Amino acid sequence: xKTNKPKIAVFGAGIAxxxxxxxxxxxxxxxxVYEKRPEVGGRFATFETEGVYIxxxxxxxxxxxxxxxxxxxxxxxxxxxxxxLSRFALIxxxxxxxxxxxxxxxxxxFSLFDYLKWLKLKRFIRRLDFRLDNYDERLDELxxxxxxEFCEKKMGFNKKLIDYIVQPFxxxxxxxxxxxxxxxxLFLFAYGNTELRVPIKGMSAVxxxxxxxxxxxxKLNTSVKEVKQxxxxxxxxxxxxxxKAAPVKKxxxxxxxxxxxxxxxxxVPGIDFQIPITKTRGLIFEAKCPQFNPYDVxxxxxxxxxxxxxxxxxxxxxDGRSICxxxxxxxxxxxxxxxxxxxxxxxVGWSPAITLIPPKSSLRDVLTPIPNxxxxxxxxxxxxxxxxxxTARKVAGIIADTNEISNVIHPSP
Numbered sequence: 001x002k003t004n005k006p007k008i009a010v011f012g013a014g015i016a017x018x019x020x021x022x023x024x025x026x027x028x029x030x031x032x033v034y035e036k037r038p039e040v041g042g043r044f045a046t047f048e049t050e051g052v053y054i055x056x057x058x059x060x061x062x063x064x065x066x067x068x069x070x071x072x073x074x075x076x077x078x079x080x081x082x083x084x085l086s087r088f089a090l091i092x093x094x095x096x097x098x099x100x101x102x103x104x105x106x107x108x109x110f111s112l113f114d115y116l117k118w119l120k121l122k123r124f125i126r127r128l129d130f131r132l133d134n135y136d137e138r139l140d141e142l143x144x145x146x147x148x149e150f151c152e153k154k155m156g157f158n159k160k161l162i163d164y165i166v167q168p169f170x171x172x173x174x175x176x177x178x179x180x181x182x183x184x185x186l187f188l189f190a191y192g193n194t195e196l197r198v199p200i201k202g203m204s205a206v207x208x209x210x211x212x213x214x215x216x217x218x219k220l221n222t223s224v225k226e227v228k229q230x231x232x233x234x235x236x237x238x239x240x241x242x243x244k245a246a247p248v249k250k251x252x253x254x255x256x257x258x259x260x261x262x263x264x265x266x267x268v269p270g271i272d273f274q275i276p277i278t279k280t281r282g283l284i285f286e287a288k289c290p291q292f293n294p295y296d297v298x299x300x301x302x303x304x305x306x307x308x309x310x311x312x313x314x315x316x317x318x319d320g321r322s323i324c325x326x327x328x329x330x331x332x333x334x335x336x337x338x339x340x341x342x343x344x345x346x347x348v349g350w351s352p353a354i355t356l357i358p359p360k361s362s363l364r365d366v367l368t369p370i371p372n373x374x375x376x377x378x379x380x381x382x383x384x385x386x387x388x389x390x391t392a393r394k395v396a397g398i399i400a401d402t403n404e405i406s407n408v409i410h411p412s413p
Contacts, residue, residue, distance in 0.1 A: 005029050006253035006403065009237055011224045014042025015058075015385060016376040017258030018210035018218075019072060020392035025214060027400050033214065034239060036223040040211045046202030047284050047325070049345065052315040053202035054284050054325035058385050059297070059313060060198045062191055065130055066386040068393060073199070076209045083196040089295035091311075092164055093304045096292070099192060114161055121155050125190050132381060132390045139183040139381075146359045147185030148177035163303040171299070171310055173383070174278040174327075175356055184357040187382045227255055227268050233372055254372045256395055260353065264375060271368055275379045276356040280310065281328045283335060285342040289314065289322050298326075300338075308333030355383035366391050366398070374398070 005028055010021045013035035021031045039045075043057030060083055063070040073080060088099040097107040101122075105115050129136040142150060151157040151166050166177045172188045173180060199205040211218055221242035228236045235255050240247040257264045264273050292298060292314055299311040310333075312326040324342075326335060335342055355378050357363075363381055366374050376391040378384060 006399075007251070008032070008254040008256065008399070009034065009224075009235070009250070009252040010256045010258060011263070012042070012258030012260075013037075013040040013207070013211070013218055013220070014258060014388070015044050015207055015210075016378070016388035016392050017256070018207055018214065019389050020256055020258065020376050020395055021217065022210050022213055023393055023396035024399065025217065027396065029399070031214075031217055033218040034222045034224055035218065035220050038221050040218060040220070041204050041207040044203045044207045046204035047345070048202070049323060050317060052317065052323050053200075054313055054315060054323055055198075055203045056282060056284070056325065058203045060191075060196045061385055062194045062196050064194045065187070065190055066384065066389075067131060068133075068389040069385050070197075072389055073206060076206065076213070078205050078209060079200045080197040081200055083198060083296070085192060085196075087294065087296040089292065089298050090164075090168055090301065091298060092168075092301045096295075098295075099299070109164055110160070114158070117156055117161060118165060121151065121157075121189070122193055124155070125186050126193055128186065128190070130187050130190060130382060132386060135381070142183040142186065143181050143357075143363075144360055145182040146178050147180050147182045149359070150182035150185075151177070164301060167303065168299050168301045171302070171329075173356065174280045174310075174354055176302070179356070179358060181357045181359040181361065184382055187384070224259075224263075224267055227373070229370055229373070235373070254374070254399055256374045256376060258376045258392075260377065268368075268370065268373065271370065271373075273364070273368065273375060275364060276358060276361070277353040278356045279353050281331045281333070282312070282325065283328070283344060284323065284325045285335065285339070285344045287322055287324055287335075287339040287342040288320055289324070289339045290320070292322075302329060305329070307335075307337040309335060309338045355379045355387075357381075357383060366395050 008024055008029055008031045010017045010031060010033045013033050017033055021033045024031045045056040047054045047056055061069050085099045089096050090099050097103050147170055148162060162177060169189050170177050170180050170185050223240045224237060225240050225247055226238035230236055234251055234253045237250050237252055238247050264271055296314055298314060300309050308329045310327040310329045315323045364379050366376060368375060374395045376395055378387045380387040380391050
């Protein structure tokens with residue numbers, strides 16, 4: 001007997017929400033995405049000026065570490081280019097060095113003994129399998145340590161290696177080594193051991209193309225105010241569209257939250273979805289900074305750091321100016337102390353929130369205590385863009401399997 005496909009609401013039009021809607025729509029489901037902002041993308045927003053693209057959140061991806069995301073990009077036909085570590089700079093005090101092995105050794109920052117320990121850690125990381133759908137049990141053991149504790153106790157790192165190497169790499173997650181679980185921290189390290197790529201027109205090219213593929217199924221400027229489950233197992237959803245006088249109520253068989261924990265806990269009674277997050281402040285500005293040629297990505301250690309600049313992208317224009325997208329370790333960071341006189345570009349400051357995985361913390365899944373209500377995002381085991389797409393595929397798969405097995409759905413009242 002042929003049945004109607006269930007109606008599904010997705011809240012949040014970032015990479016997780018749009019991916020999940022895309023997978024579900026490809027399976028023939030009736031999906032609507034609601035986004036409170038006037039545009040899609042979330043942390044995948046990209047700022048374009050004078051022919052250069054500056055990413056406002058996610059900067060890059062690694063095909064080996066992000067296979068689900070890489071597969072999605074290929075499926076969407078989005079062009080990307082390779083980044084090389086020789087174009088990444090680590091800045092410690094006034095010392096600038098490339099992040100490749102040879103340059104690190106030649107920098108004079110480390111003794112031969114220190115350098116060999118660094119190589120030992122890199123070899124250890126290469127043996128780990130970070131794929132979310134083929135989880136390496138060794139990561140469970142690493143989860144019991146903080147990144148700093150693991151590097152000190154298991155790798156023999158001294159304070160210099162912690163300050164000069166471990167802290168800068170862990171700062172990709174906007175957190176310091178004592179507070180991040182070793183499995184998460186080593187995953188961040190792994191980006192320095194593998195191929196890195198970026199979409200030619202910035203990370204927003206991915207969410208823009210997903211938006212196009214969803215073809216009218218995304219409702220912008222629309223906030224979800226209330227979600228209540230009815231007796232049939234479906235949901236009554238109260239929505240508020242900007243500029244409209246009164247909220248509207250709609251019925252759905254499934255609800256998927258891609259909005260972060262604050263929205264979920266506030267909107268759905270009985271849900272307590274607690275995930276620690278970290279935040280940073282970002283600025284995009286114009287500057288002349290030839291001292292950082294030829295590097296495209298800058299990473300500043302906190303050690304002896306008096307300016308509070310964390311790092312980010314530098315894109316150069318033919319006339320000698322650069323457009324910089326830079327994150328700060330703290331809100332009062334002094335970018336002019338590093339880049340000289342800058343011209344802040346308007347309306348492009350941001351504070352992306354990223355899930356933090358502390359040592360020994362409980363790991364969350366896509367399921368919630370409420371049947372047919374799911375969560376997707378960067379919270380799953382190893383927070384990153386891969387987690388966003390992986391959880392999106394997982395939830396789409398659960399819904400497809402449930403309906404295929406039962407062949408019975410809850411009709412919307």
